[in-house]
Amino acid sequence: MAQENYDSRRIDGKSLAGKIEAQVRQGVEKLKGEKNVTPGLATILVGEDPASRMYVRLKHKACERVGIHAEDRNLPESTTQEELLGVIRELNSRNDVHGILLQLPLPKHLDSKAAMLAIDPAKDADGFHPYNMGKLLIGEEGLVPCTPKGVIRALEEYNVEVQGKHAVVVGHSNVVGKPMAAMLINRNATVSVCHVFTDDLKKYTLDADILVVGTGVKHLIREDMVKEGAVIFDVGITEENGKVYGDVDFDNVVRKASLITPVPGGVGPMTIAILMEHVLTAAKNA
């Protein structure tokens, strides 16, 4: 089969993210023009972890692109829980901050659950607050986790029917698997959630019309595990010797998929674009 055919199966996360960002940029300009409000995102980074610094930098760059005001609260490694909560309370109370993002993981001496709980749910850009997770579960999606929301947006953009389809989610993390399953259930897919305790994973993946994989296990999903024509989202990232791998063996699986995200350049850029969308939404609701 010609290489061109496979190219058309690749979900281009960068281009999709660009499209979402263009919409957000328009929305930001409209909000500035009509209400004189500039959406603002405050990121909180405790310590100097290089990966976390990079993620925060990527988010700030995205803010620049779409016209969102970004504020960087880079706190020292030695920050106490009370100091951290103080910063969150201050940001909660400020009218010019519409989204608050606490970059995880925190240094071990800090209680990240308590910190996340302290964020005003209306400013919870990441969608991890229990209140927002609960709204998600009962089908009233507001600020929801960005990565699974990015998958939903991609399904919409590529006109993939979800209702009545068998969607299989591999991985049951709070960040991806569980909210992803809830969003697919809300859209009337038949949803199976698999994970490290699943017996015979292949039995489920082989039956998936839509397959979302987020486990962090390099090339867990091989060609013989997917159904002809499946739509596949690879949310996993493994770094090995400076190279980045997904949970899906893309080069071989692409032969059977009808649509599939690569790693990198798939779900990653979409996640950040959705974060921008959330800040705009929060600013509109404020």
Add this chain to the structure above:
Amino acid sequence: MAQENYDSRRIDGKSLAGKIEAQVRQGVEKLKGEKNVTPGLATILVGEDPASRMYVRLKHKACERVGIHAEDRNLPESTTQEELLGVIRELNSRNDVHGILLQLPLPKHLDSKAAMLAIDPAKDADGFHPYNMGKLLIGEEGLVPCTPKGVIRALEEYNVEVQGKHAVVVGHSNVVGKPMAAMLINRNATVSVCHVFTDDLKKYTLDADILVVGTGVKHLIREDMVKEGAVIFDVGITEENGKVYGDVDFDNVVRKASLITPVPGGVGPMTIAILMEHVLTAAKNA
């Protein structure tokens, strides 16, 4: 096969509820003795719907059995939203009320979502508040919906292994299906959620080690749809000519199940016992 064999497969919800209630009664006495606190449940019933009145009465009777103080707020059909919210706020503020139960459905002129949101999550005996639903989704189960929690308790009491098993939930309501799925995922089952949009329901139910059905469709699940040895919970109730039917064709399905709840006398009594447990928990946490 002898009738006795089938009897041993029946999950006796009444006896299980009795066991839970006995534990609650002990806990209530301990709390009274050690902290001089009597757990209190306030029920709010708006209007005169006979079924709702009966449900409230059953809950008050259970309170009596376990030593929980029960308060009945029976408001007239003409109650306004502001009056209802006023009652909820009053109950939120009272130290002697640890659980608040808003009996649904409310009369149509009232906004039940807004009313449920007004209940202090710490007093949310039914576990329907988004904050509690979100805690459930992220695996920090506190006050959770009573019916699925009753199923979990039965699985524990009957020593049914959940981890790694295929649990199939039929129905995706906010009251049963979605929280049930979340609880089973939290316990590391592989979970499939089916519903009215599912193509080929039988394909899923036939593969279920644990099957929970809550659709309100009389005898939806027939003998040819279940796996030999399955553990089956029937959460459905349909009334027809004064008789009550479950979602599972018990008389025939029992031949294949290893354990199965009847309707009535299965999940129903367990739900109320779990409600009592919740009020005790809320009183302990207060």
